[in-house]
Amino acid sequence: MTAATRPVRTRFAPSPTGYLHLGGARTALFSWAFARHYGGTFVLRIEDTDLERSTPEAVQAILDGMRWLDLQPDEGPFYQMQRMDRYRQVIADMLAQGTAYHCYSTPAEVEAMREHARAIGAKPRYDGTWRPEAGKTLPPIPPDVSPVVRFRCPLDGVTTWDDLVKGPISFDNSELDDLVIARPDGTPTYNFCVVVDDWDMEISHVIRGDDHVNNTPRQINILRALGAELPRYGHVPMILGPDGEKLSKRHGAVSVIEYDRLGYLPEAMVNYLARLGWSHGNDELFTRQQFVEWFDPKHLSRSAAQWDPKKLNWVNAHGLRQLDLDDLARRVAPRILRLGGQPEAIDLEAVLALLRDRSETLEDLADGCLLFCGPYTPADAELRAEVLDAAALDLLQDFSAQAHALDAWDEATLDGLVKAMLKTHGVKMPKLAIPLRVAVTGRKHTPSIGAVLALLGRDVVLQRLDMTLAG
Structure with a gap:
C-alpha cells in the first residue's frame, strides 16, 4: 500500500x-x-x-x-472553532455554485416528512422541498424562519x-438525503x-x-x-x-x-x-x-x-x-512516596530485582516495596497465635542467636544459615521461614526469605526478632 x-x-x-x-x-x-x-x-x-x-x-x-x-x-x-471563517467561506462558495442551498423547513416539518416516509414504507428523510431544480417553483420564503444550509446530494448513481x-x-446516492451542512445560526x-x-x-x-x-x-x-x-x-x-x-x-x-x-x-x-x-x-x-x-x-x-x-x-x-532497573526505579519511586514509603531509604534497584518477576504493574511493585521501606506493622494477635507457637519461638531464638554472630549479612550467608538450621532441627522450610516472615515483616507471605532478610538489613531484622521474642 x-x-x-x-x-x-x-x-x-x-x-x-x-x-x-x-x-x-x-x-x-x-x-x-x-x-x-x-x-x-x-x-x-x-x-x-x-x-x-x-x-x-x-x-x-x-x-x-x-x-x-x-x-x-x-x-x-x-x-475547528478557530476555523469558523474558513467554513463559512466554503459554504458561501457552495451556495454561489449551486452545490448547496438554503432550506426553510422547520424541524417539525422535517420530522413530519420522515413520519410520512415511514408510513409508506420508505426511508425516513428530508423530501427536498427547498431543493432548487430546473423548472421547479420553490415555496415562498416564510417570515421569521432562519434557514439551514443543505448540501445538494446527487440523486442517482453510486458512491463507492x-x-x-x-x-x-x-451506497446508492438515492438513499442519501440532502445533508444539513450549516445550522440556522450559521455554525x-x-x-x-x-x-x-x-x-x-x-x-x-x-x-x-x-x-x-x-x-x-x-x-x-x-x-x-x-x-x-x-x-x-x-x-x-x-x-x-x-x-x-x-x-x-x-x-x-x-x-x-x-x-x-x-x-x-x-x-x-x-x-x-x-x-x-x-x-x-x-x-x-x-x-x-x-x-x-x-x-x-x-x-x-x-x-x-x-x-x-x-x-x-x-x-x-x-x-x-x-526495563533497565534504573529506569524501573525511576518510575516506581513516586508511587512508593504516594503510598507512604521512603524509596530513598533502601537499595531500590535490588528490591525491584527481587519483586518484578512476580508483579504485573508498577503499582504492584510499589506496594511490594513497602515491605522494605514502608511503616512496619507487627503481626496482629491472631497471626501470632496461628504461627508463633512454642516450637516456632524456639527456632526463632536459635536463629536470632546465630544471626547475631554472622560475619557477613547477604542473601547467600543467610540462606546458608537457614539450611543449616533446617538440618540441625530436622524441620522443613515452612517451619522456620513462615515464623521468620511473621516476626520480621508482620506478613505470612513474602519473596524468598534469605533475600528479604538481606535487603531489610542486619539491624532491622535483629531488632524485630528481639521485639518478637520479648513478647
Missing part, C-alpha cells in the same frame, strides 16, 4: 466531549503508525464544534493521553470506495467541517472507527462537489468487552490516563492496543519500532477485537521485566 499521488498524511480527530478512551487511543495509534511507516505526517485535530459538550478539561485529557502513549503529532493540534480494512463499499455541522479540514490539511488516508462508515459516502460527495482529491478510507471494527458486548466502563472503557494511574506502562499499552485488530504473524510482543516497521493496513482485521484484561496484564508484566 503506497500513496501514489501525494505524500502520506493521516489525522486523528477526536471530539473533546470526554476523555481519550481506548477505542480512540487505538485509532490514534493506527493513524500514527501508518504515517510513521510510510514516512508521512501525523496530524492532530480537535473537533470542538459541539459547544454544549466540549470542555477545556476534555481537550487536556486527550492531549495528556496522547502524550502518555507518546503519540505526538507532527502538526497540530488544530481546533475501496476501504483499507473492509474492501469495496457502495457548520460535523460532516461538513470534517470534509473541509481533510481537504485543507491534504489528508491522504483516514483511519477511523467503523461507526463512521455511514458518514463516508456523504463526505465523499461533498469532497467531489468541492473538486477535492479524495483520501483513502479505512474503518476499523469496534472493541468489545470480555463478555462480547460493547466495551463500557465496567470492563475497561476508561481514560487511557487511568491506566497510567493503575501502573501500566505506556509501552505495554501501545503493544496491547496494536494487537486489538492488527497482527504480524503470531508475534504478540514487540517494540514500538518493530510495530512501525511492520504496520500495514492489509493486516487490520475486519472482525471486532475483544478486550482482555488478563492479556494486558501479561503484556505489562513482560514490559516490567524488559
